[in-house]
Amino acid sequence: xxxxxxxxxxxxxxxxxxxxxxxxxxxxxxxxxxxxxxxxxxxxxxxxxxxxxxxxxxxxxxxxxxxxxxxxxxxxxxxxxxxxxxxxxxxxxxxxxxxxxxxxxxxxxxxxxxxxxxxxxxxxxxxxxxxxxxxxxxxxxxxxxxxxxxxxxxxxxxxxxxxxxxxxxxxxxxxxxxxxxxxxxxxxxxxxxxxxxxxxxxxxxxxxxxxxxxxxxxxxxxxxxxxxxxxxxxxxxxxxxxxxxxxxxxxxxxxxxxxxxxxxxxxxxxxxxxxxxxxxxxxxxxxxxxxxxxxxxxxxxxxxx
Amino acid sequence: xxxxxxxxxxxxxxxxxxxxxxxxxxxxxxxxxxxxxxxxxxxxxxxxxxxxxxxxxxxxxxxxxxxxxxxxxxxxxxxxxxxxxxxxxxxxxxxxxxxxxxxxxxxxxxxxxxxxxxxxxxxxxxxxxxxxxxxxxxxxxxxxxxxxxxxxxxxxxxxxxxxxxxxxxxxxxxxxxxxxxxxxxxxxxxxxxxxxxxxxxxxxxxxxxxxxxxxxxxxxxxxxxxxxxxxxxxxxxxxxxxxxxxxxxxxxxxxxxxxxxxxxxxxxxxxxxxxxxxxxxxxxxxxxxxxxxxxxxxxxxxxxx
Numbered sequence: 001x002x003x004x005x006x007x008x009x010x011x012x013x014x015x016x017x018x019x020x021x022x023x024x025x026x027x028x029x030x031x032x033x034x035x036x037x038x039x040x041x042x043x044x045x046x047x048x049x050x051x052x053x054x055x056x057x058x059x060x061x062x063x064x065x066x067x068x069x070x071x072x073x074x075x076x077x078x079x080x081x082x083x084x085x086x087x088x089x090x091x092x093x094x095x096x097x098x099x100x101x102x103x104x105x106x107x108x109x110x111x112x113x114x115x116x117x118x119x120x121x122x123x124x125x126x127x128x129x130x131x132x133x134x135x136x137x138x139x140x141x142x143x144x145x146x147x148x149x150x151x152x153x154x155x156x157x158x159x160x161x162x163x164x165x166x167x168x169x170x171x172x173x174x175x176x177x178x179x180x181x182x183x184x185x186x187x188x189x190x191x192x193x194x195x196x197x198x199x200x201x202x203x204x205x206x207x208x209x210x211x212x213x214x215x216x217x218x219x220x221x222x223x224x225x226x227x228x229x230x231x232x233x234x235x236x237x238x239x240x241x242x243x244x245x246x247x248x249x250x251x252x253x254x255x256x257x258x259x260x261x262x263x264x265x266x267x268x269x270x271x272x273x274x275x276x277x278x279x280x281x282x283x284x285x286x287x288x289x290x291x292x293x294x295x296x297x298x299x300x301x302x303x304x305x
Numbered sequence: 306x307x308x309x310x311x312x313x314x315x316x317x318x319x320x321x322x323x324x325x326x327x328x329x330x331x332x333x334x335x336x337x338x339x340x341x342x343x344x345x346x347x348x349x350x351x352x353x354x355x356x357x358x359x360x361x362x363x364x365x366x367x368x369x370x371x372x373x374x375x376x377x378x379x380x381x382x383x384x385x386x387x388x389x390x391x392x393x394x395x396x397x398x399x400x401x402x403x404x405x406x407x408x409x410x411x412x413x414x415x416x417x418x419x420x421x422x423x424x425x426x427x428x429x430x431x432x433x434x435x436x437x438x439x440x441x442x443x444x445x446x447x448x449x450x451x452x453x454x455x456x457x458x459x460x461x462x463x464x465x466x467x468x469x470x471x472x473x474x475x476x477x478x479x480x481x482x483x484x485x486x487x488x489x490x491x492x493x494x495x496x497x498x499x500x501x502x503x504x505x506x507x508x509x510x511x512x513x514x515x516x517x518x519x520x521x522x523x524x525x526x527x528x529x530x531x532x533x534x535x536x537x538x539x540x541x542x543x544x545x546x547x548x549x550x551x552x553x554x555x556x557x558x559x560x561x562x563x564x565x566x567x568x569x570x571x572x573x574x575x576x577x578x579x580x581x582x583x584x585x586x587x588x589x590x591x592x593x594x595x596x597x598x599x600x601x602x603x604x605x606x607x608x609x610x
Binding site for chain 2: 126131216
């Protein structure tokens with residue numbers, strides 16, 4: 001039991017502890033002070049490591065690990081993004097599809113493939129994929145329509161016409177562990193694989209706290225009125241650039257008023273059912289893999305710690 | 306004292322409770338299901354309330370409150386954004402500068418002016434200002450350079466050329482209460498008013514947790530190594546669209562290694578000094594106003610609750 005803070009009120013409740021998830025490891029020293037120093041980066045490039053991407057997706061080797069190679073054979077420094085320092089060594093993300101030779105195939109289901117990588121590789125792939133996605137979606141200036149150029153070693157886009165600068169976008173999303181009397185509410189969207197259920201989630205809107213966003217999403221999607229909302233932990237989800245903020249709240253009742261524009265179904269799962277979901281032998285439902293924070297949230301509830 | 310979670314480790318510490326801040330109030334039911342229903346919105350417009358903006362800034366009346374008027378005299382519905390429902394009444398943000406007559410003057414220092422508004426007015430002004438800023442920065446499509454159009458009652462921009470859609474951007478920022486042995490670290494940037502100090506802060510990067518971002522920023526800006534990082538609360542700061550996430554962490558020592566590219570100075574303030582800062586009679590330093598979460602964080606530490 002623990003005292004925790006929610007808005008003005010201090011409530012007593014069981015504390016849920018999330019296991020570490022994919023993309024939570026910091027794989028590298030981001031060394032952001034070097035991003036604006038082309039001379040230092042060129043020197044790092046000489047002896048650096050390149051992580052290979054094709055059309056913005058990381059390439060994997062035969063063992064299913066990230067394809068890494070010395071920067072010396074990776075083409076021009078100008079086409080690389082600086083990911084950071086591994087000790088004294090520079091690590092770069094390099095787009096290979098525009099180069100000679102066969103760049104190999106990037107995995108089609110990036111989420112699954114990256115989720116299966118070792119933690120550090122997955123996190124590096126995530127940073128790179130987020131940067132490539134950023135450049136792809138900001139080729140032109142939102143203010144004047146001019147062509148933007150890559151700046152700051154891949155961490156900024158600049159507009160030479162009007163001077164506008166833009167940085168990689170990180171979209172905060174609340175993902176909800178909605179509890180009532182030892183059960184949680186899980187929903188499913190129409191396009192998901194049969195039986196798949198997960199935590200309700202939605203984007204945080206402008207001028208909104210994450211606690212308010214959690215209450216709003218629970219109400220919008222399932223008509224659930226939440227109280228005692230607290231933050232549990234987070235996971236970056238770089239497809240393309242979400243920041244998943246795990247929130248816990250208590251529903252006032254088990255009544256569900258389904259918003260069919262967002263969800264196909266939503267129902268309550270007891271703690272025992274959640275144990276079966278986590279172990280993968282629930283008779284009719286399944287949850288996302290361990291690499292997703294939804295899995296980790298459901299597992300924490302199932303464990304009850 | 307309380308058990309709190311940070312990564313894998315469970316630490317015992319004093320719990321800091323933040324007072325409510327500006328922009329934390331949800332001023333309105335955002336009613337997002339209505340955004341895609343032009344007929345319903347037109348009906349709401351007939352009897353609605355318009356909040357007046359000029360060049361994206363809220364206009365104030367003689368009492369310093371938001372300028373509100375019946376939608377009937379506010380021009381065309383097409384130029385309005387739907388903010389939500391106040392009971393059964395629709396509330397809209399309307400840009401007045403393109404209309405006949407004198408729209409009045411918007412406050413130059415929007416942050417100060419909005420901070421002085423009643424909570425609900427400030428929050429409404431924040432939502433509107435964030436939306437106007439979004440439209441201003443996304444006039445053209447980042448993917449193809451085509452002109453975008455307003456969609457979803459102001460909550461989306463669509464590109465008729467390539468079909469790209471974009472939503473208002475919310476940029477998560479960590480703001481840090483860095484504690485060591487009953488003192489906290491405050492810094493100042495070169496452009497600030499004389500004596501002004503505040504909490505260190507920085508943008509969350511792609512593929513990064515908020516806890517990792519807090520550790521990175523403390524290290525980058527002041528060479529401070531943090532442990533036991535926890536989330537305290539948040540405040541939207543819609544100028545133009547930040548989400549300030551208040552984080553608390555313990556520094557390993559009082560050594561400060563200043564990054565002069567980011568900060569002009571940083572030093573430790575004892576709890577007693579923080580009390581003087583909050584009360585506004587510190588002999589040499591001052592902190593941001595009550596409307597900023599930095600003030601609320603420093604006040605929580607000064608109180609020591």
